[in-house]
Amino acid sequence: MAVVVQKYGGSSVADAEKIKNVARRAVAAQKGGNQVVVVISAMGKTTDELIKLANQVTDHPDDRELDVLLSTGEIVSSTLLAMALKSMGVKAVSLSGAQAGIRTDAVYSRARIRGIKPERIEKELGKNKIVVVAGFQGVTEEMDVTTLGRGGSDTTAVALAVSLGADRCEIYTDVEGVYTADPRLVPEAMRLDEIGYDEMLELASSGARVIHSRAVELGEVYKMPILVASSFSDRPGTLIHGGAPMEVGNKVRGIAHDLNVAKITVIGVPDKPGIASTIFDPLAKANISVDTIVQNASINRITDLTFTVAKSDLAKAMKVIEPVVKSIGARETVSDTKLAKVSIVGAGMQSAPGYASRMFNALHEEGVNIELITTSEIRITCIIDEARVDDTLRALHRAFELEKAE
Amino acid sequence: MAVVVQKYGGSSVADAEKIKNVARRAVAAQKGGNQVVVVISAMGKTTDELIKLANQVTDHPDDRELDVLLSTGEIVSSTLLAMALKSMGVKAVSLSGAQAGIRTDAVYSRARIRGIKPERIEKELGKNKIVVVAGFQGVTEEMDVTTLGRGGSDTTAVALAVSLGADRCEIYTDVEGVYTADPRLVPEAMRLDEIGYDEMLELASSGARVIHSRAVELGEVYKMPILVASSFSDRPGTLIHGGAPMEVGNKVRGIAHDLNVAKITVIGVPDKPGIASTIFDPLAKANISVDTIVQNASINRITDLTFTVAKSDLAKAMKVIEPVVKSIGARETVSDTKLAKVSIVGAGMQSAPGYASRMFNALHEEGVNIELITTSEIRITCIIDEARVDDTLRALHRAFELEKAE
Numbered sequence A, B: 001m002a003v004v005v006q007k008y009g010g011s012s013v014a015d016a017e018k019i020k021n022v023a024r025r026a027v028a029a030q031k032g033g034n035q036v037v038v039v040i041s042a043m044g045k046t047t048d049e050l051i052k053l054a055n056q057v058t059d060h061p062d063d064r065e066l067d068v069l070l071s072t073g074e075i076v077s078s079t080l081l082a083m084a085l086k087s088m089g090v091k092a093v094s095l096s097g098a099q100a101g102i103r104t105d106a107v108y109s110r111a112r113i114r115g116i117k118p119e120r121i122e123k124e125l126g127k128n129k130i131v132v133v134a135g136f137q138g139v140t141e142e143m144d145v146t147t148l149g150r151g152g153s154d155t156t157a158v159a160l161a162v163s164l165g166a167d168r169c170e171i172y173t174d175v176e177g178v179y180t181a182d183p184r185l186v187p188e189a190m191r192l193d194e195i196g197y198d199e200m201l202e203l204a205s206s207g208a209r210v211i212h213s214r215a216v217e218l219g220e221v222y223k224m225p226i227l228v229a230s231s232f233s234d235r236p237g238t239l240i241h242g243g244a245p246m247e248v249g250n251k252v253r254g255i256a257h258d259l260n261v262a263k264i265t266v267i268g269v270p271d272k273p274g275i276a277s278t279i280f281d282p283l284a285k286a287n288i289s290v291d292t293i294v295q296n297a298s299i300n301r302i303t304d305l306t307f308t309v310a311k312s313d314l315a316k317a318m319k320v321i322e323p324v325v326k327s328i329g330a331r332e333t334v335s336d337t338k339l340a341k342v343s344i345v346g347a348g349m350q351s352a353p354g355y356a357s358r359m360f361n362a363l364h365e366e367g368v369n370i371e372l373i374t375t376s377e378i379r380i381t382c383i384i385d386e387a388r389v390d391d392t393l394r395a396l397h398r399a400f401e402l403e404k405a406e
Helices: A016-031 A046-057 A063-087 A119-126 A152-163 A197-205 A213-221 A275-285 A311-327 A347-351 A355-365 A386-399 B016-031 B046-057 B063-087 B119-126 B152-163 B197-205 B213-221 B275-285 B311-328 B347-351 B355-365 B386-399
Strands: A002-008 A034-040 A092-095 A102-104 A113-116 A130-134 A137-139 A145-147 A168-173 A194-196 A226-230 A238-241 A254-270 A290-295 A302-309 A332-345 A372-376 A379-385 B002-008 B034-040 B092-095 B102-104 B113-116 B130-134 B137-139 B145-147 B168-173 B194-196 B226-230 B238-241 B254-270 B290-295 B302-309 B332-345 B372-376 B379-385
Touching (some): A002 A016, A016 A130, A016 B046, A034 A119, A063 A145, A063 B063, A092 B063, A102 A152, A113 A152, A137 A152, A194 A197, A197 A332, A254 A311, A275 A290, A275 A311, A302 A311, A332 A386, B002 B152, B034 B063, B063 B130, B102 B152, B113 B152, B137 B152, B152 B168, B197 B254, B254 B386, B275 B290, B290 B372, B332 B386, B355 B386, B379 B386
Parallel strands (some): A002 A168, A034 A130, A102 A137, A168 A226, A194 A238, B002 B168
Antiparallel strands (some): A137 A145, A226 A238, A254 A302, B137 B145
């Protein structure tokens, strides 16, 4: 019998009615002739409430204890779903991350899965049970509870699908799949029937929030097909897989945007070897991801260095580089937070020229100024004024004719 | 170094401030030169809220899943206490029942502790940590979570104290110890400095709610001294132990009362051998405890059978015996819920006569009618009108001169 792993996010289990809805969907999958494993997030705002509780006790909650505390959110929702299933007359059992055999390293709050011991799940599936696994959590060799950090439940689902030899992993959320652009901003955006891992990775990293890039990466490594679909409808969703059609006519597949962008410019940097690492090493050590980096041509051995970080990391980043900037004798540091990132993504772009100029032309015609540019083989990203994001998305959607059916 | 196990109930950890208070007390115990294990209940109303959540999903929550759900309440409070301790610069770690090695049978919602594997606790104590254990829970051989039912956290604490070879087990609650009577009803009630296990067992079973009889039983079997004291003051509390002074002058130690009493009378029962078990077997099977049983002398081989159950079990009990009463040809069943149980307890009573008559006289002088009487070697209990409980307690307190210091 085929194994299917389904994952439901926090908004899909926000209350008792929604939990019953998830139960009905899991039962339908079982009746379709599958062994069903359901990975579940914490209900709605549970995680925020638990963090609030911790902050009432101390300003700096201990990492290990916070992980145990947060892990209870997914345990609560997993037991409620198992109860709902059993009250429908279906055999079911909830398992914590530890019981499900999800072994991680001991890096609290952002642990990585080291391996899965699926014996307990397999035993329960063998008894014809629907197995409900608390997402977002695992356990160290010492049997201490860890949480997996951002994208944790998506990653749990894909990892379980791989270790159970599932046919596919299904990620259910509050949108109906992967779109050519955010349909709230671009009404003519189209849902994609399928997309390649690489493209999905670039879209996810560039701001499309439908699935976390970490889960897509894992799917790609193990060639696990991932379906992204709505938990509130029966529409088909988007299949992320390795066998996406090659050489499709329109090589831009989607447009992503991200408002969580801040720009930092260090002015008057002496242009000496090693100066970049002097600035970026402390940021890396403080766990701040630096995105785009641009160094202007130096004049009299003095240059400006510009880079972007997540807006939410800006205050921390400024604090980290302040002493560095002083120590290297740079003039000053300025920051800008009214920015956004807009990216076009498509696997075919690497072999066909002209995409960049088509993008820049569209922005130029729309009167949008480009602050910074960064590219990968299958992505071109422009940093622009955040007030112009909506116009820009629509202009690019038109320019690359994404409203046309695949 | 001596090991001390402290247990704090739900009202002692109801909010962040109270959790910090518990942290300070645990640290003081450690500074006093002890290795400290803290067993903790769920915060205030958490358990009720989790049950409500389950009832939103289904009218009949599955036992196994409900146990996992409820166990999260104690995990939450244990992590918050560990965070509070660490923020005070003290080494600490929270452990679930499973991590603490508390092994139980698989009887969900009222599991019994089979044994404790204290290696993890001992390892953490060896690192000079205060170990915070989630009370009320354990784990089966299959690593499925169970809860221990009523008195579960008290029982966890005593069991851990025994298995760790602790000097004593300290139960902290919202009262200052064991009193000669409930001080809310009898203002002149006195706190006892010490009390024997047997006396405490009778008091606890007769309505004194300061500690659960199950925990006292365990303490008695393993001769573990148990201190009951307030978590909100530094008063000395009451020590429950086996070495209570023998042959003390006043042999009544305390008066307990219980309003959770209902009386059932089956009228017109044919007086045949085996009739009692025909009635009481189904009640036992339905997990209903029957307390006092009185059978009147039979007239023409017809008798009346009266017994008491907890008021909260009355509806269930009536439903269980209805078909039985019909099948044995009894006339009818009546019930009364406006009753209370008042008990005098003292280890010396067994060897000195006259206590019963002194009790009955006191009630008679107060004009209180006695509905039923039951006794043990060290206890005499009268079932009376619940409206007369306050008068009765005060009259008995005076009659046995309990307001005088020990």
